[in-house]
Amino acid sequence: MLTRDGLGFHDVVELRDVGETAGRVLQRVPEDVRVELNEGARSNYRRPAGSEIRFVPDGPTDVTLSAPEHACEVRAYWGPFPERSTTTVGTEPTAVTVEPPGSLADLDPDAAAAYAHHPRVCRLVMPHESKPVHYHGVAGGVRPPREDELPDRTLAAYGTSITRGIAATGPHLTYVHQAARRLGADPLNLGTAGSAFCEPEIADHVAARDDWDAVVLALSVNMVAGFSVAEFRERAGYMVDTVAGENPGKPVVAVTLFPYFPDLRTDPGDHGDYTVFREALRDAVADCPHDNATLVEGPDLLPHGRGLTTDLVHPGDDAMIDVGVSLADELAGLDW
């Protein structure tokens, strides 16, 4: 976990000075990877996806943030316990003030220690659908969380806006968070809206990271229009092979297209044979020589697309929860 000023940054790999403010933007992939990706992904990875600033404060603490392009809401959690209200981070630097709640001090200490995130750890959870957030500084006595105050394992996910979770009501309701919570794991969201094009550079990056224990690759409704099935087969195949090959013993779960509007219509209309993209991912996993790569069918995680929002593409809260539950069941059955 990246640390700075006594704070831990989760699902943030760089705090980059981009010259726009006196602060540093929270970036989800390193700059040398980001610049190799398509334009949409370059923009996406400078936006948080439920990324967190974590610390153990010894009293009231101000963490100063800004959201130069558009104000956003940040919620503090104490371990698993969310504060009831959020703080609006404006376009100008805004202090997010937190203070450990007295009620949690009386928790049964054994129960408190058993939570995946210890209740003494303050987690400032960034939005999942926002514009960039910049970090400016901290005032107060803080230290980064220790390993024994955090989950033992991490579930990462790469995919589209569905993985990023843009139609969920809050960052804690994305399927990645829902699945991770059920597994007692930390979520690591590498979703990139409209731009999950499975470039070799992002495949190599996911493969090389040492901060996840299982990964979901939900590939990729973004490629159905604009890429041939052969191009998709090549890129997805490289991603599955590379990520699985470089991480023996860690489950790599490839998920075929979640159900969306052509699946739900009596007549799929002019959407062509999008089902070949599911077939291509099945083939890629079948051809992968690494036994830690497995396939899960998107339609099995979300039967009938139940709970999609009205665009019939993006899961709403209901669908996110259902996918999270089903995915957690799948992952709980794997060895990791």
Place this chain on the structure above:
Amino acid sequence: MRHAGLELHNVAETPAREGGVRLDRLPAAVREALNEQAETNYTRPTGVELRFVADGPVEVTLSCPTGESEVTPHWGPFQCAPDAHVTVGPEPTTVEMTFPEHLGDVADEHLPESYFAPRVGRLVLRGRPTVLHDVSGDVRPPREAELPDRTLLAYGTSITQGAVASRFPLAYASRAARALRADHLNLGTGGSAFCEAAVADHIADGDWDVAVLAVSVNMIAVGFTAAEFRERAGYLVDTVAGENPDSEVYAVTLFPQLSDVCPGRERGDDWAATADEYRAVLREVVADAGHDNLRVLEGPDFLADPSGLSPDLLHPSDPGMLEVGRRLADELGG
């Protein structure tokens, strides 16, 4: 009830207010027989829905004179994405809805059976008392065949009202109803679920199929004794179940909260009983009532993981609401 071509769901009375009608969940005659906080609380539109089937665009104008209320639009079972969610403040705000035609193309096999038809526009409300001003567009109320066959009513405290849930559809009773493909009537009343006879009689007279009575951390918190709780909760469960022999009634004991999870804090400062004593009383009054359609369910079983609470260690946060809703639906569906 109906108003201006809309079906007003979970609305019992519409007193004229500020250039429109307020959307009250209980009639004034019942509200006035309750404690002061409940009297006010039932003027809040918790789980009120404005429903319609439209031919063309619809505009619904609302205001919230004393604060804010949230509007979560749906088309039948499909919840609109967050960018279509609306916050209504003191100034009138117009919510615009146009049926997305592609929802009409979804094959029946992919739609939940006996639930809302996609054509049914639903504005789901929660917040401070809300006034309906105007409706424009070619609208009619939904037909019976376009609505769920069954209705789940829930009475209880702010927990039942879904106080800390991010939005009303995430409240446990709403989640359970959805999982059961049932309609939902929410009579939660924060800080004030004192199980008065008037609310018991009103629920007993209502039109629903399954009732959940989650009582009542509010009574323990303000110092009602176990004997007082016994009398009121006993009347509530006996009356509601006794007058509705063809419906199912479930009494839910206190959900886990601070006194259950903090050693040495078993009895709150103003409490005249413990949480376990209240739970025992509820079990006993259910047994004493002796109705075949009445069962007690244990609140602690619904929230096995106390980390689903918010930091006040009383109100379930979204993960807690999801757990309660799922487990309750499993119980009710079994």
